[in-house]
Amino acid sequence: MIHLKTHRILTGHRPTGPRHLGHLVGTLQNWVRLQDTHECFFLVADLHVLPTDYRNPAGIRANTLEVVADWLAAGIDPERSTLVLQSAVPEHSQLAMLLSMLVSETRLHRIPTYKEQVKQLGIQPSLGLLTYPVLQAADILLYKASLVPVGEDQLPHIELSREIARRFNSLYGDLFPEPQALLSTMPRLPGVDNRMMHTSYGNAIFLRDSEEETTRKVMSMFTDPHRIHPTDPGKIEDNPLFIYLEQFDADREQIEEYKNRYRLGKIGDVEIKQYLSKKLNQSLEPLRERRAKLIAQPAYLREILFHGSNRARQIARQTLEEALSAMGLTLGLALQPESRQSNPATGAFC
Ligand code: TRP
Numbered sequence: 001m002i003h004l005k006t007h008r009i010l011t012g013h014r015p016t017g018p019r020h021l022g023h024l025v026g027t028l029q030n031w032v033r034l035q036d037t038h039e040c041f042f043l044v045a046d047l048h049v050l051p052t053d054y055r056n057p058a059g060i061r062a063n064t065l066e067v068v069a070d071w072l073a074a075g076i077d078p079e080r081s082t083l084v085l086q087s088a089v090p091e092h093s094q095l096a097m098l099l100s101m102l103v104s105e106t107r108l109h110r111i112p113t114y115k116e117q118v119k120q121l122g123i124q125p126s127l128g129l130l131t132y133p134v135l136q137a138a139d140i141l142l143y144k145a146s147l148v149p150v151g152e153d154q155l156p157h158i159e160l161s162r163e164i165a166r167r168f169n170s171l172y173g174d175l176f177p178e179p180q181a182l183l184s185t186m187p188r189l190p191g192v193d194n195r196m197m198h199t200s201y202g203n204a205i206f207l208r209d210s211e212e213e214t215t216r217k218v219m220s221m222f223t224d225p226h227r228i229h230p231t232d233p234g235k236i237e238d239n240p241l242f243i244y245l246e247q248f249d250a251d252r253e254q255i256e257e258y259k260n261r262y263r264l265g266k267i268g269d270v271e272i273k274q275y276l277s278k279k280l281n282q283s284l285e286p287l288r289e290r291r292a293k294l295i296a297q298p299a300y301l302r303e304i305l306f307h308g309s310n311r312a313r314q315i316a317r318q319t320l321e322e323a324l325s326a327m328g329l330t331l332g333l334a335l336q337p338e339s340r341q342s343n344p345a346t347g348a349f350c
Helices: 021-037 047-053 057-074 091-102 105-109 112-121 132-142 152-172 211-219 240-248 252-264 269-295 298-326 331-335
Strands: 008-013 039-044 082-085 147-150 180-183
Touching: 008 021, 008 132, 021 039, 021 057, 021 147, 039 057, 047 057, 047 112, 047 132, 057 082, 057 269, 057 298, 082 298, 091 132, 091 152, 091 298, 105 112, 112 132, 112 152, 132 152, 132 298, 147 152, 152 180, 152 298, 211 269, 240 252, 240 269, 252 269, 269 298, 298 331
Parallel strands: 008 039, 008 147, 039 082, 147 180
Antiparallel strands: none
16 A cells, blocks of 8 residues: 555654543544544653653553553554654664754753743753753654644744754755644643643543543532522633533533523533533543453553554664764664665555
């Protein structure tokens, strides 16, 4: 089969914990759609967890398979897309080393995500934290991806990747396309406390939560803070109840009716929460079933990761050789027997 999907996509998540509804609505549903039109690489960026979590090896191990189970349950298709485990493809680290020559230290200090993390962690930042975005640039450039679907917070990293690509190309000749960010158009789903949904805020509904757990969280959901009695007129805007209903209930007429009654103070929060729980659970049920089956088969999940990483590695190795060679490090290449196999960039996906 000839590959007609022209634009290659690379994106990924750090395996920091199971995925939640914010990931599903903002990210995963978008990735699932992109599989129809693009050649997709989905990266489990486990090396990227280390700068913040290097003291917790057991956590990284467990979370990697949780994330893969969530991705597959949400519709990521390992037959059509390539799942890559970052640490299983050493070329990520190797290319990052080469690229680190092309970025100044002060440039990295200015990156907002770095400054924020340093503030939050309250410890001496490591070299690994500082060079995090260089590793991310390597993730992207290694596959010569042209599009990178990410959230807004990641834009500084994509901008740095573009700078690095330009610098490399101008010094050594064209090798890397300048990657472009692809911003999700979905509005952010709030957490149950109406802040941004985030694992560490304790306000997330996880894909792996049971029906009961999900219902419990919905029943505790923040609504209109100025509404004390069900007979008070309520506000729809910025009210998580209605943001969720828009997202998880296809019955537009019913939603409109609830909205009208809510505005007029003719329905209580509890009744809407019960309705939302029912609809949300219905909508998540098929995903939960797939997830339960997947998480019960860790060997299968590992196999998907190994298979994808192997496939990715063929491309990664080729790019790394091109980069090494462009930078004058050619002698070592002759020592690697596997480097003289058929051209994997053209052969791997045919
Ligand atoms: N830094 C990204 C995040 O925290 C994860 C990531 C690592 C990534 N490598 C990537 C995203 C490459 C896109 C492309 O969400």
